[in-house]
Amino acid sequence: MTSPNHTNLDPSVFFLLGIPGLEQFHLWLSLPVCCLGTATIVGNITILVVVATEPALHKPVYLFLCMLSTIDLAASFSTVPKLLAILWCGAGHISASACLAQMFFIHAFCMMESTVLLAMAFDRYVAICHPLRYATILTDTIIARIGVVAMVRGSMLMLPCPFLIGRLSFCQSHVIPHTYCEHMAVVKLACGDTRPNRVYGLTAALLVIGVDLFCIGLSYVFIARAVLRLSSHEARSKALGTCGSHVCVILISYTPALFSFFTHRFGHHVPLHIHILLANVYLLFPPALNPMVYGVKTKEIRERVIRVFQRGQGTGLKVPE
Numbered sequence: 590m591t592s593p594n595h596t597n598l599d600p601s602v603f604f605l606l607g608i609p610g611l612e613q614f615h616l617w618l619s620l621p622v623c624c625l626g627t628a629t630i631v632g633n634i635t636i637l638v639v640v641a642t643e644p645a646l647h648k649p650v651y652l653f654l655c656m657l658s659t660i661d662l663a664a665s666f667s668t669v670p671k672l673l674a675i676l677w678c679g680a681g682h683i684s685a686s687a688c689l690a691q692m693f694f695i696h697a698f699c700m701m702e703s704t705v706l707l708a709m710a711f712d713r714y715v716a717i718c719h720p721l722r723y724a725t726i727l728t729d730t731i732i733a734r735i736g737v738v739a740m741v742r743g744s745m746l747m748l749p750c751p752f753l754i755g756r757l758s759f760c761q762s763h764v765i766p767h768t769y770c771e772h773m774a775v776v777k778l779a780c781g782d783t784r785p786n787r788v789y790g791l792t793a794a795l796l797v798i799g800v801d802l803f804c805i806g807l808s809y810v811f812i813a814r815a816v817l818r819l820s821s822h823e824a825r826s827k828a829l830g831t832c833g834s835h836v837c838v839i840l841i842s843y844t845p846a847l848f849s850f851f852t853h854r855f856g857h858h859v860p861l862h863i864h865i866l867l868a869n870v871y872l873l874f875p876p877a878l879n880p881m882v883y884g885v886k887t888k889e890i891r892e893r894v895i896r897v898f899q900r901g902q903g904t905g906l907k908v909p910e
Contacts, residue, residue, distance in 0.1 A: 601685045601686075602683070602684055602685065602763065603684075603685060603688050603763045603770070604682055604683070604763060604764045604765065605681035605682075605765050605768060605769065606764055606765060607675045607676065607679070607767075607768055608862050608865050608866065609862060609865075610862045611862050615676040615677075615679075616676065619677055622669065622672055622673060622869075622873065625873045625876075625877040626665060626873075626877075628878075629661060629669075629877045630662065630665070632658075632877065632879070632881060633659075633876065634658075635880065636654060636880045636883065636884070637658050637659070639893045640655050641655075645889070645893075646889060646890070646893065649712050649732055650713075653705055653708055653712060653735075654883055656708075656739065657705050657879060658879070658880065660701050660739075661876030662876070664699065664876060665873075665876050667691060667694045668691075668695060668768075669873075671683070671769065672869070675768055676768075683770065688765075688770040688775065689751040689755070689770070690751075691769060691770045692754075692769075692770040692771070692772055693748070693750065695770075696772060697743040698743065699743075699846070700742060700746055700747060700793075700797045701739045701740060701742070701743035703797050703798065704735075704738065704743065704797075705736075705739050706838065706842060706843075707804055708735045708739070710805040710808040710809065710835065710839075711808060712727060713808065713809075713812060713831065713832050713835055714808040714809075714811055714812055717812050717815050717828050717831070718811055718812065718815045746793045746796065747793070749789060750772055750789065753785055753786045754775060754779075754786060757776070757779035757780070757786070758779065759778050759780065760780040762778055763778065765778065767868070768868075769868075769872075772786075772790050773787075798846065798847070802843060805839060809832070812828075812832065815828075833886050834882055837886065838875070838879050838882055838883070841874065841875050841882065842879075845867060845874060845875070846871050848867050849864070852864055852867060
């Protein structure tokens with residue numbers, strides 16, 4: 590796989606290099622990417638279909654899960670097709686406008702997902718600490734507003750980035766050593782003053798990750814206090830069990846995000862391919878694993894999924910008389 594000419598590139602075109610140093614493994618790396626992409630599509634569509642077709646699951650926690658699945662599907666479609674094109678045949682050329690669009694959508698979807706995870710933590714807080722007011726606090730109107738806030742927050746926080754990059758000049762290389770148009774990877778190619786881009790990117794990331802993690806942690810402090818006040822061991826176990834799926838999803842989502850964030854900005858001695866692999870883990874693993882976590886750990890969803898498949902098998906076995 591050959592690299593493009595650094596000097597004769599069209600200024601309106603970038604080239605995504607993939608994973609520098611691991612080019613010979615690109616074809617092999619495409620296998621787990623295909624598996625994760627397939628798992629993301631099948632798992633999240635299954636969640637959406639099961640919740641939509643089962644009136645018993647039309648509850649706040651499952652509606653938030655549907656928001657999460659929708660965001661995960663959208664984020665996957667923003668990254669996986671181009672990633673596979675790069676890994677399969679080195680098709681890394683991407684127009685500047687498409688690169689900025691991909692950057693916007695990937696980071697905006699990540700911010701939306703963080704907001705939904707925060708909303709799910711609030712849902713657990715209300716369910717455990719204020720169970721009698723649960724239905725009156727988390728009404729359908731409030732849930733819809735939270736969904737709108739998640740979309741607006743992610744979009745508005747990310748909106749300045751393409752414009753800040755648009756003012757920069759790329760007088761040297763247009764080769765992005767990455768698998769997608771990551772904000773800082775593009776900024777590092779610019780020749781001019783990139784401090785506004787760096788400062789804004791860091792500020793937006795801290796506002797989302799920092800604020801959301803703090804609020805999620807605070808909600809679980811209140812949850813832990815409420816659970817410890819319960820006299821029955823069975824009641825404590827049941828209350829904590831309802832939080833298990835959400836805690837797993839938080840760990841799956843934020844752990845690679847934090848690793849990627851800190852290594853990209855402070856891990857100057859970390860090899861480049863490690864940076865890029867961590868960034869791809871952050872984008873590929875949570876969307877694929879989230880439905881599995883909720884499908885396995887949530888009894889209601891597990892039973893409905895089994896029922897849907899049994900219903901489908903029963904329909905397929907019917908023979909007209």
